Amino acid sequence: MLAEHFDYDVAFSRNLGWVNEAEQHLLRTKRIAIAGLGGVGGSHLLTLTRLGIGNFNIADLDIFEQENFNRQAGASLPHVGREKIDVLQELALGINPELNFHKFSSGVDANNLDAFLDGVDLYVDALDFFAVEIRRAVFAACAEKGIPAITAAPLGMGVAFLAFLPGQMSFEEYFRLAGRAEDEQLLRFLLGLSPAMLQAKYLVDDTRLDLNAHKGPSTPMACELCAGMAGTHALKLLLNRGDVPAAPRGLHFDAYRNKMVKTWRPMGNDNPIQRLGLKIVRQRLSAKMSETPENIQSTPATVIERILDYARWAPSGDNTQPWQFEIVSDKHFVIYTRDTRNWCVYDLAGRASQTSAGTLLENISIAALSEGLEASFTLRDPAVDAEPVIDVLLTALSQHTEKPPLLPYIQVRSVQRLPLSTQPLMEAHKQALEKAVGSGYRLIWIEGRQKKWQITRLLLRAASIRLTIPEVYEVHKKIIHWGVQFSSDRIPDQALGADSVTVKMMKWALKSWSRVKMLNRYFAGTVMPRIQLDLIPGLRCGAHFIIVADTPRVKTADYLDGGRAVQRFWLTATKLHLQLQPEMTPLIFSTYSREGRRFTDNADKQAAADTLRLELDALSGGEVDAVFMGRLGYGAAASSRSLRKPLQQLKTVKK
Numbered sequence: 001m002l003a004e005h006f007d008y009d010v011a012f013s014r015n016l017g018w019v020n021e022a023e024q025h026l027l028r029t030k031r032i033a034i035a036g037l038g039g040v041g042g043s044h045l046l047t048l049t050r051l052g053i054g055n056f057n058i059a060d061l062d063i064f065e066q067e068n069f070n071r072q073a074g075a076s077l078p079h080v081g082r083e084k085i086d087v088l089q090e091l092a093l094g095i096n097p098e099l100n101f102h103k104f105s106s107g108v109d110a111n112n113l114d115a116f117l118d119g120v121d122l123y124v125d126a127l128d129f130f131a132v133e134i135r136r137a138v139f140a141a142c143a144e145k146g147i148p149a150i151t152a153a154p155l156g157m158g159v160a161f162l163a164f165l166p167g168q169m170s171f172e173e174y175f176r177l178a179g180r181a182e183d184e185q186l187l188r189f190l191l192g193l194s195p196a197m198l199q200a201k202y203l204v205d206d207t208r209l210d211l212n213a214h215k216g217p218s219t220p221m222a223c224e225l226c227a228g229m230a231g232t233h234a235l236k237l238l239l240n241r242g243d244v245p246a247a248p249r250g251l252h253f254d255a256y257r258n259k260m261v262k263t264w265r266p267m268g269n270d271n272p273i274q275r276l277g278l279k280i281v282r283q284r285l286s287a288k289m290s291e292t293p294e295n296i297q298s299t300p301a302t303v304i305e306r307i308l309d310y311a312r313w314a315p316s317g318d319n320t321q322p323w324q325f326e327i328v329s330d331k332h333f334v335i336y337t338r339d340t341r342n343w344c345v346y347d348l349a350g351r352a353s354q355t356s357a358g359t360l361l362e363n364i365s366i367a368a369l370s371e372g373l374e375a376s377f378t379l380r381d382p383a384v385d386a387e388p389v390i391d392v393l394l395t396a397l398s399q400h401t402e403k404p405p406l407l408p409y410i411q412v413r414s415v416q417r418l419p420l421s422t423q424p425l426m427e428a429h430k431q432a433l434e435k436a437v438g439s440g441y442r443l444i445w446i447e448g449r450q451k452k453w454q455i456t457r458l459l460l461r462a463a464s465i466r467l468t469i470p471e472v473y474e475v476h477k478k479i480i481h482w483g484v485q486f487s488s489d490r491i492p493d494q495a496l497g498a499d500s501v502t503v504k505m506m507k508w509a510l511k512s513w514s515r516v517k518m519l520n521r522y523f524a525g526t527v528m529p530r531i532q533l534d535l536i537p538g539l540r541c542g543a544h545f546i547i548v549a550d551t552p553r554v555k556t557a558d559y560l561d562g563g564r565a566v567q568r569f570w571l572t573a574t575k576l577h578l579q580l581q582p583e584m585t586p587l588i589f590s591t592y593s594r595e596g597r598r599f600t601d602n603a604d605k606q607a608a609a610d611t612l613r614l615e616l617d618a619l620s621g622g623e624v625d626a627v628f629m630g631r632l633g634y635g636a637a638a639s640s641r642s643l644r645k646p647l648q649q650l651k652t653v654k655k
Helices: 021-029 041-051 084-095 132-145 171-175 180-191 196-202 220-239 272-290 303-311 348-371 429-437 449-466 471-480 501-508 513-522 526-538 556-575 585-594 601-622
Strands: 031-035 053-061 100-104 123-124 149-154 158-164 250-256 258-262 323-329 332-339 373-379 389-396 440-446 543-549 578-582 627-632
Touching: 021 041, 021 220, 031 041, 031 332, 041 053, 041 084, 041 220, 041 272, 041 323, 053 084, 084 100, 123 220, 132 149, 132 158, 132 171, 132 180, 132 373, 149 180, 149 220, 158 171, 158 180, 158 220, 158 526, 180 272, 196 250, 303 323, 303 373, 323 556, 332 348, 348 373, 348 389, 348 556, 348 585, 373 543, 429 501, 429 556, 440 449, 449 526, 449 543, 449 585, 449 601, 501 513, 543 556, 556 578, 556 627, 585 601, 585 627
Parallel strands: 031 053, 031 123, 053 100, 123 149
Antiparallel strands: 149 158, 158 250, 250 258, 323 332, 332 389, 373 389, 440 543, 543 627, 578 627
16 A cells, blocks of 8 residues: 555554543654664564554664574564664554654764654653663663663563653663673573563573573563563553553563463662562573573484484483594595493493494484485494494485475473373374384283283382392482482482472482482382382373383394384474383393393392293283383473483494
């Protein structure tokens, strides 16, 4: 529609009912200043334009780049490299060609601050989070000129709102930033914005927070919520109706947490509660100020590197990742594996490591197909079981294939150790899982209340062995990464499935074997771990399962093939939004017993493994070659998990 055909009353007529005609025309006369047109500023401008605001002072000095695409209004391929202020003005004029703009294309600074705020009825803050000094200057100028100033901060998948109104608490009185170092100012600004810190509960990868480079994760939902929150309170302020909470009061709505919190911090950051919060946040985040995240991987440059980048996400016992890769040519690489039998009691004869290597091969096969290639695997010496070496050759497929449906789930797949829904598995899901294991394997399902009780008793018996022998103590001492949400080479303590008190008890006990013995003898030290890690999850799940090989496995190649079946099963479960928890200790201890192998010097626990074997045989129908055991259920994805070593760390050059 041409500008001469634009009709303000028609364009904004659907606002009527929430505002009346007189109010709508009053909004048309108002002028709003917006500093920053990036993450939230562009959304603010377009939302307020659609509200019918007629005049804007806008400031920004940046251009659009592809990294803006996930959240910024106006960020798109046609606009890459263009000034944000020009693009957003065009978009706003496309909504209301009668808009009056005062543009500040070099941004806002001390020299043009008076002009930027001239004739302004409301200031809407949209400056970059890290732009502390100019933000302080703008809010101070607003306070001096009697201009209401609001900020709506995008945090996680929510919005934190603060308003600084004429004659009330000022920005500086609330945040208390004067005289502080930049690092401290940023911490105070963060906690002042969101005293409730609702967003902190679900940050899945804190390595993406790079305070040194002034970068952090963001979401489009938060930016749009900010525009809604700011737009609503802009309406109330400009029309002088409705309650607007002024600092030290604020609002924090988090759509992910389904929570709305009204915050109140008298004295702002000098409030005793806030000072305690600052101490906690300072401890958690201050290290980020001088660090660059280590886990952010560079983009793989070659086809083989892309394949190996998926391959490295294969599961392995205790996240040991017992493999290295040598790239020989663009169609040939070598996998050097090693088992952990010499120190890990769970790796009976290296079979667990061989099974893990099989999951690695399945990842490679899937990733290769995504590149239009077929991967073939050859054991250099089939008789070697401790350190198998596998040659991988890539050949082009004769015809085009679709992207493998399991490819996106390779990096998503993880272990969920918390209780799950008891909802029975859907029959269609069970059929998909049965198909996934492939020929040569089948599934035994253990379902229903009675059967779940039986296998839970089995898990508790296995736990009584697992938690009371020094051979396992040495393993647990080595593989738990304390005080972290993620670990690239171990299991994070937050992923164990125990509450914080039990985790602290475990950490204390694992300092020495004598502590473990004392805790077990006098304080029933295994009770809480068995309840939280075995009893409750054993009952709170959809079903338990056992993957069984039709033909007993004998050679290394058999265990590799079994691992491939396990990975297909696990990835399919992930695709079906099912969470999986391995239950391997009953199987491992039973196999030690079945084969007459000693795994501990404790005769009572060795005898307990014999009983365990008999109970497992009774439950499974006497199946002797179980490849993998676990439980499945519907539930939320794990919030803490093991990550993987960088590909560069896993690559090697053999002479």
